[in-house]
Amino acid sequence: MARVLVADDEPMIRAGVRAVLSTDPDIEVVAEAADGREAVELVRLHRPDVAVLDVRMPRTNGIDAAAEIGRIAPATGVIMLTTFGEDDYILRALGCGAAGFLIKSGEPEELVAGVRAVAGGAAYLSPKVTARVVAHLASGGAGDRAGRRAAAREKVAGLTPREREVLSLLGGGLTNGQIARRLHVVEGTVKAHVSSVLSRLGVENRAAAAVVAHEAGVTPARTAENG
Secondary structure, three states, X not given: OEEEXXXXXXXXXXXXXXXXXXXXXXXXXXEEEOOHHHHHHHHHHHOOOEEEEEOOOOOOOHHHHHHHXXXXXXXXXXXXXXXXXXXHHHHHHHHOOOOEEEEOOOOHHHHHHHHHHHHOOOOEEOHXXXXXXXXXXXXXXXXXXXXXXXXXXXXXXXXXXXXXXXXXXXXXOXXXXXXXXXXXXXXXXXHHHHHHHHHHHOOOOHHHHHHHHHHHOOOOOOOHHHO
């Protein structure tokens, strides 16, 4: 059972998120918060598996709340809810260790898939969010875009064949357990590969590694297994 905290300053959004998550019998919303400061305190109290945070909230915004949650409850995965036009916030959240990014106007199935993935220790980037992040990174011009892609490919080239395979599946949103089944290895082996991949790529979390995977063009198509 994945235990979830939902934080948004709009009651209707919180109710909608709770309603969507309630469709999955393996997900339980254990707390709701109306601002980032309250979210941090409720995470401290309930220690949920996943915290779903709106980016813009009063008192403490979602970015700062995500950073604080990472300090006080590193086992709690953070999913950021964003809207179009908040690309800078997405990039800041990525730097704060958020593991998931979803667009508020996205499909309900993405919310459930994202919570399940992050609860399982994976990263989950909505395809729309990934496209926005990559587009934002590419905004400096074709030369910069080509340079970043070349840099990403160079980093990936330094991985072993198995690590590249793990990165590809990680970038596709698969959990460690799903990767283990796909590669016919034990989950502990996957965890070791993921740690090595993060170290070799020079990134701090799976979401950042997923962005590298997308820029390098090594992510697989999404399948029913990672939904």
